[in-house]
Amino acid sequence: MTETVARGLEGINVTATKLCRIDGLKGELVYSGYDIYDLADHSTFEEVSFLLWNQRLPSKAELAELNQRLIAERGLDEIIERLLRELHTLVRPMRTLEIAVEVLGAVDRASSDLTQPQLKLTAARLTAKMATAIAAYHRIRQGLPVVAPRDDLGHAANFLYMLNGREPNALEARTFDVAMILHAEHEMNASTFSAIVTASTLSDMYSAIASAIGTLKGPLHGGANEAVYKTVDAIGEEQNIASHVEAMLARGERVMGIGHRVYKTTDPRAIILERLGHEVAKQSPDRKYFDLSLKLRDYLAKKLEGKPLYPNVDFFSASVYKMLGIPSDLYTPIFALARITGWTAHLLEQYADNRLVRPNALYEGADNRSYVGVDQR
Ligand SMILES: CC(C)(COP(=O)(O)OP(=O)(O)OC[C@H]1O[C@@H](n2cnc3c(N)ncnc32)[C@H](O)[C@@H]1OP(=O)(O)O)[C@@H](O)C(=O)NCCC(=O)NCCS
Structure with missing residues (x-):
């Protein structure tokens, strides 16, 4: 039998999961049986978190309990604040987050407890504390005071509040909440696989998440949304789209935010984000990037016609975040x-x-070689 290599593990099931199903040809994304369009219309990030951790929607009491847990974990730990003050001039945000997660693990006495109830507590802890760490990092690097979390705001709204020092309006809060729902889960992508590989050695959840963050950082994965921003920024004006794209493709470069290993049609998350983008653009003084992204999308649709290359989640998240006042490196x-x-x-x-x-x-290397001492080589 000829042995083959599954390059990029494409088409290989590495495990079974009850969390997520994707149909890349139909453009379907389903979290534990719930269609992403349904969740985006009706759910919240907190509720989706419970769904993913338990494979069912919470009762009112369970949702209230999870909200309380997330709120209780929102405070900025002193050691993380010290770390951020040390690192912010040296280290970019993704690596800062990776280090912060390892530090949170180092100070958590329960980090090596791998029982399910403790792991669920750790999951909620990380969810709350990572958001606080990124908001604090952004405040500190601007020389601004760190904003304490508010107990009366949901997870998404509180993050925007801690980041900007201003309570978001209802549309901004809802848009960011939906963006978080859309990004919450995506089956066996590269960063999730990294996390699983680390956990499979029975290393703890913090190290597994640090592995995942390091993997997400790359431009072929999570780094694509920042790269989309840079592309749109470099294009600058509608009349430059054709020349810019032609030059990129001639250099053999990829247009970021386009194409997907699984989706061979438009990513449903891109469709939802575009819809949200239109809503936010109506009230945003900063809609230029969104409008330019729409024109770029239309140009690429013609240019790449016949190829299975369509906008993915990162394509519109960049300009939607821009309209929410979030800096591109976040x-x-x-x-x-x-x-x-x-x-x-x-x-x-x-x-x-x-x-x-x-x-x-x-x-595929050499075989049957005899060792020759260094003096004879
Ligand atoms: C996501 C991605 C890595 C998936 O790629 P993949 O499944 O490995 O697909 P391949 O690399 O086999 O590409 C297939 C063909 O499409 C082309 N292609 C893929 N993505 C492209 C893009 N964004 N722009 C231009 N061409 C692209 C490849 O050059 C290749 O062409 P070829 O057959 O003539 O060599 C790829 O589409 C990509 O690099 N996209 C940009 C980065 C991005 O947005 N990532 C976020 C994903 S959510």
Whole structure:
């Protein structure tokens, strides 16, 4: 039998999951049986977090309990504040987040407790504290006072409040909440796989999440949303779209925010984000990037016609975040602030039924060589 290599593990099921189903040809995304359009219309990030951690929607009391838990974990730990003050001039936000997560693990005495109830507490802790850390990082690097969290705001609204020092209006809060729902989970993507590989050695949840953050950072994965911003920024004006795109493609570069390993039609998350974008644009003084993104999308649709290359989630998240006043180097960290729920949900599944991840590599190197001492080489 000829041995083959599954490059990029494409088409390989590495595990079974109850969390997420994607149909890349139909453009379907379903979290534990609930269609993403339904969740985007009716749910909240907190409720979706519960859904992913428990594979069912919460009762009123369970949702209230989760909200209380997240609120209780929102405070900025002194050690994280010290770390942020040290790192902010040296380290970009994604790596800062990676380090902060490891530090949170270092000071959590329960970090090595891998029982399901404790892991769920850790998942909620990370969800709350990562958001606080990124907001505080942004305040500190601007020389502004850190904004204390508010107990009366939902997770998404509170993050925007801690980031900007201003309570978001209802549309801004809802838009960001939906963006977080859309980014919460996406089956066996590269960063989730990283988390699972780390957990499969029975390393703790914090280290597994730090692995995932490091993987999300790359421009072919979560880093694409910041890269989309840079592309739109470099294009600048509608009349430059054609020349800019042609030059990129001639250099063999990829247009960020376009194409997907699984979706061979438009990513449903991009459709929902575009809809939200139109709403936010009506009240935003900063809609230029969104309008330019729409024109770029239309140009690429003609240019790439016949190829399975369509906008993905990162394409519109960039300009929607821009309209919410979020700086572009926080787009990928924000992806992590939402995906933490999906990552930890997969980790709950992995720890509950662990098997060390240890694939093979097909050896193609030399054989039967005799060692020659360094003086004879
Ligand atoms: C996401 C991505 C890595 C998936 O790619 P993949 O499944 O590995 O697809 P491939 O690399 O096999 O690409 C297939 C073809 O489409 C082209 N292609 C893929 N994405 C492209 C893009 N964004 N722009 C231009 N061409 C692209 C490739 O060059 C390749 O062309 P070829 O067959 O002529 O060589 C890829 O589409 C990409 O790099 N997109 C941009 C980054 C991005 O937005 N990432 C976020 C994903 S949510």
